[in-house]
Amino acid sequence: MWLGLVRGADAHPHVWVAVRSEVAFGPDGKILGVRHAWEFDEMYSAFAVQGLGKNGKPPTREELAPLAKTNVESLAEFEFFTFAKQGGSKLKFKEPVDVTLESDDKKIVTLRFLLPLETPVPAQKPFSFQVYDPTYFVSFGFEKQNPVTLSKAPAGCSVSTMEPKPLAADENKKLSEAFFQNFSPGADFGVKLATRVIVACP
Amino acid sequence: MSRRSRRFVIALALAAAAAAIALASPEAFAQSGRNPFAIAGGESAGAASGFAGLVLSWQNKFHQELQAAAKALKTSPEAFWTLAGASLFYGVFHAAGPGHGKAVLASYMIASRAALGRGMALAALAALLQGAVAIALVGAAAIVFGATATQMKWAAANIELASYAAIAVLGASLVWKKGAAFLAAAHTPPLPRASTVFCCEAVGDPAHIHSDACGHFHIPDAAALESGFSWGDALGTIVAAGLRPCSGAILILVFTLAQGRFLTGVAAVLLMSAGTAATTGALAAAAVYARETARRFSSPESRRAKLAGAGAQLLAAVAVLILGLALLVGSAPGGGA
Numbered sequence: 001m002w003l004g005l006v007r008g009a010d011a012h013p014h015v016w017v018a019v020r021s022e023v024a025f026g027p028d029g030k031i032l033g034v035r036h037a038w039e040f041d042e043m044y045s046a047f048a049v050q051g052l053g054k055n056g057k058p059p060t061r062e063e064l065a066p067l068a069k070t071n072v073e074s075l076a077e078f079e080f081f082t083f084a085k086q087g088g089s090k091l092k093f094k095e096p097v098d099v100t101l102e103s104d105d106k107k108i109v110t111l112r113f114l115l116p117l118e119t120p121v122p123a124q125k126p127f128s129f130q131v132y133d134p135t136y137f138v139s140f141g142f143e144k145q146n147p148v149t150l151s152k153a154p155a156g157c158s159v160s161t162m163e164p165k166p167l168a169a170d171e172n173k174k175l176s177e178a179f180f181q182n183f184s185p186g187a188d189f190g191v192k193l194a195t196r197v198i199v200a201c202p
Numbered sequence: 203m204s205r206r207s208r209r210f211v212i213a214l215a216l217a218a219a220a221a222a223i224a225l226a227s228p229e230a231f232a233q234s235g236r237n238p239f240a241i242a243g244g245e246s247a248g249a250a251s252g253f254a255g256l257v258l259s260w261q262n263k264f265h266q267e268l269q270a271a272a273k274a275l276k277t278s279p280e281a282f283w284t285l286a287g288a289s290l291f292y293g294v295f296h297a298a299g300p301g302h303g304k305a306v307l308a309s310y311m312i313a314s315r316a317a318l319g320r321g322m323a324l325a326a327l328a329a330l331l332q333g334a335v336a337i338a339l340v341g342a343a344a345i346v347f348g349a350t351a352t353q354m355k356w357a358a359a360n361i362e363l364a365s366y367a368a369i370a371v372l373g374a375s376l377v378w379k380k381g382a383a384f385l386a387a388a389h390t391p392p393l394p395r396a397s398t399v400f401c402c403e404a405v406g407d408p409a410h411i412h413s414d415a416c417g418h419f420h421i422p423d424a425a426a427l428e429s430g431f432s433w434g435d436a437l438g439t440i441v442a443a444g445l446r447p448c449s450g451a452i453l454i455l456v457f458t459l460a461q462g463r464f465l466t467g468v469a470a471v472l473l474m475s476a477g478t479a480a481t482t483g484a485l486a487a488a489a490v491y492a493r494e495t496a497r498r499f500s501s502p503e504s505r506r507a508k509l510a511g512a513g514a515q516l517l518a519a520v521a522v523l524i525l526g527l528a529l530l531v532g533s534a535p536g537g538g539a
Binding site for chain 1: 236237238239240241262265269272273344348349350351352353354355449450452453454456457459460
């Protein structure tokens with residue numbers, strides 16, 4: 001009876017992240033990895049800058065460095081929340097580099113890091129990735145404007161994003177049968193709500 | 203074995219299995235991995251389906267409303283009422299997911315013979331403790347010591363560890379008591395067949411006096427089976443279920459503090475606790491109802507029914523112990539998957 005209450009989803013986002021990514025290419029035209037800029041919501045940002053910064057000024061990068069370190073240390077366990085594929089096979093990432101956490105004037109913090117692929121891949125086959133938290137504690141969403149850019153890409157390469165089908169109950173929409181079907185057993189919210197980024201080169 | 207007692211045994215076995223499954227579900231143990239952006243430990247869990255999916259979308263909605271209302275406080279004081287409403291519902295729906303607190307509370311209600319009122323009181327006190335810990339943590343850490351996010355995470359992780367230890371201790375204490383009660387029930391000799399012993403006593407006599415030699419025979423250790431409410435265990439349950447503060451409460455408190463409206467945040471968190479108490483109280487009531495339904499089917503004199511009852515309680519106690527140990531191992535430094 002209470003089984004139904006106890007099992008199920010505790011998962012719901014406590015933290016929202018607006019993602020902007022850059023696909024980095026090497027001089028040989030291979031894809032090296034993904035550079036992320038994750039901007040946190042106001043509540044998490046307030047938590048991050050708590051006790052930091054002098055005279056009401058936003059904290060510096062140095063002041064935020066310890067938090068950046070603890071954040072990034074546990075990213076590996078969650079596969080950096082970045083899931084890349086090429087030709088149907090999953091690609092692995094190495095430890096992030098160039099990690100910084102910085103605060104803007106409004107005390108909104110952004111985590112930046114480069115996530116190098118374990119082995120760079122040729123760009124001729126479509127390369128795709130998604131950013132999501134499978135546990136849905138963190139809700140990742142791409143920025144509306146220029147969500148993904150290419151850096152040093154060979155001529156003719158293009159990037160596109162595929163939005164997920166809307167999942168959440170629209171306030172104006174009635175709860176339809178389809179709504180429940182979307183939450184089929186074993187459904188993984190993180191991935192179902194994730195945008196897919198596809199990079200294609202000639 | 204009578205039909206009634208067979209039904210009773212089946213019902214109790216189902217209740218015990220439900221407790222075991224709920225506690226052994228991957229979600230209960232999925233807490234080992236620490237989310238990089240977690241505030242008070244891994245509250246997150248994986249997949250959701252059906253009803254849970256609906257709960258999830260509501261939780262999400264109220265969390266966002268909470269954040270929007272807290273933000274609006276800066277410009278309009280009347281946003282407090284929106285914040286209050288969102289906090290209450292956030293508490294209700296946040297508590298509707300799985301979590302060790304609810305598992306401990308429900309198992310305790312099965313393992314002990316605590317009555318409905320006591321179960322509700324335990325649920326309310328656990329929810330209040332959860333809010334109070336968040337308020338104390340942010341109040342002391344942030345206001346008094348000007349702690350940073352990293353230091354608050356560290357403090358929250360230690361509180362979490364203490365709450366898992368409390369679950370293990372509660373489980374061990376329940377196993378000790380329920381184990382003794384189960385053994386007492388197991389050592390009770392089976393009922394002599396009524397037909398084998400001549401019984402001289404008047405049947406239907408309201409005074410109902412008879413000797414042990416008579417075929418009609420009471421389970422001797424009924425007191426051990428029926429007892430089960432101890433203030434120590436009750437306090438242990440409140441601490442085990444409510445010690446760990448919730449991320450949402452910490453976030454709202456730090457956020458309102460940053461806006462110079464900490465007291466508004468305190469009010470919001472207390473309302474969250476009220477909402478949580480409503481849900482966990484309903485859960486406790488459901489556990490009591492399930493237990494009492496199972497008992498109604500029983501013939502009170504049936505030895506097997508008593509044994510099954512004691513066994514179900516022991517199983518629920520073991521489940522609490524296993525949950526506590528698993529959470530402890532999972533969150534110990536260097537531990538976890």
